[in-house]
Amino acid sequence: MIKMVVFDMAGTTVDEDNVVYKTVRQAINEKGFDLTLEQVLANGAGKEKLQAIKSVMEVHLGNTDEELANAIFERFKVMLESAYNELQVKEQPAAKETFFALRKRGIHVVLNTGYQGSVAEGLVRKLGWVPGSDYDALITASDVTRNRPHPDMILLAMERFGISDPKTVIKVGDSTIDVEEGKNAGCGLSIGITTGAHTRGQLETASPDFIINSLGELLPVLGL
Numbered sequence: 001m002i003k004m005v006v007f008d009m010a011g012t013t014v015d016e017d018n019v020v021y022k023t024v025r026q027a028i029n030e031k032g033f034d035l036t037l038e039q040v041l042a043n044g045a046g047k048e049k050l051q052a053i054k055s056v057m058e059v060h061l062g063n064t065d066e067e068l069a070n071a072i073f074e075r076f077k078v079m080l081e082s083a084y085n086e087l088q089v090k091e092q093p094a095a096k097e098t099f100f101a102l103r104k105r106g107i108h109v110v111l112n113t114g115y116q117g118s119v120a121e122g123l124v125r126k127l128g129w130v131p132g133s134d135y136d137a138l139i140t141a142s143d144v145t146r147n148r149p150h151p152d153m154i155l156l157a158m159e160r161f162g163i164s165d166p167k168t169v170i171k172v173g174d175s176t177i178d179v180e181e182g183k184n185a186g187c188g189l190s191i192g193i194t195t196g197a198h199t200r201g202q203l204e205t206a207s208p209d210f211i212i213n214s215l216g217e218l219l220p221v222l223g224l
Contacts, residue, residue: 002188002222003163004108006139006154008046008173011196013095013111013215014123019083020115021045021197024052027076031068035060045197046175048114048147049076080119089126092195094216099134101219108161109135112153117142136161148177151185158185172218174198179206191221 007013010020018037025040035056043059044052050073057063057072099109113120117140129135137160144152158169170189171182174196182190183206192203192211203211210221 001168002107002170002224003165003168004110004157004161005102005170005172005218005222006110006112006157006182006187008175008178008196009111009113009115009120009123011045011092011174012172012178012193013092014127015090015092015195016084016087016123018197019087020049020080021052023076023080023083024049024056027072027079028053028057030075031072033061041197042202046114046148046173046177046181048141049073049116051147052114077116084119084122084126089123091127091129092215094214096129096134098215098218101224103136105224108137108157108163110137110139110157111135112139112157114141114147116140149180149184151181154181154185154187170222172212172215174203176202176206179203179208183207189222191218 010016021040021044024044025035025037028035039060040056044056053072054069057069102109120138120140137157139153139157141147144156146152166186167188169187171187172191172193174193175198179190179192189209192208194200194213200211212218212221
């Protein structure tokens with residue numbers, strides 16, 4: 001019996017045109033580097049954003065300078081706030097309908113994200129999603145000590161709703177680290193979706209239980 005579905009935000013339920021990773025790229029490249037968006041997505045997608053910056057710099061630049069990474073992160077936060085103020089955010093196709101169908105069946109809908117809380121809450125407000133009506137909880141990088149691929153955000157969501165068996169929880173996300181998070185939490189299914197950061201081929205490297213091409217495919221996959 002499914003008790004909860006945990007959805008990633010950017011790329012999975014929220015269409016924000018990869019603005020976060022475009023901004024990560026811009027913030028890094030301001031320091032004299034020349035990264036591509038593809039490089040940033042490959043190693044940064046789904047991660048808490050300071051960790052994403054560190055991972056991208058280490059893998060693609062051979063740079064492990066903590067002070068530089070922190071400076072880039074601070075600049076990134078300022079740039080992202082400006083970008084989001086101008087961005088027309090929209091939900092991914094069938095997101096709200098899928099939430100409604102799950103909640104109608106008594107299944108909790110949880111949003112989780114590598115964003116800081118203030119950014120995630122701003123996105124939800126832009127979309128007009130109402131907690132307790134459109135979804136049940138929002139868990140962000142600000143709420144836990146360890147971020148993806150650690151399972152802490154999912155475990156916190158389970159705790160909030162009194163769920164003890166992770167096999168009754170489904171994770172859906174657009175990056176390999178989302179899939180790994182679900183597996184590390186022991187979720188009944190960890191499902192990749194091709195609407196965001198990673199391609200089907202990239203998602204397959206994390207061995208998801210299913211890969212879907214849209215949220216509209218989720219309910220049939222779950223047998224609902």
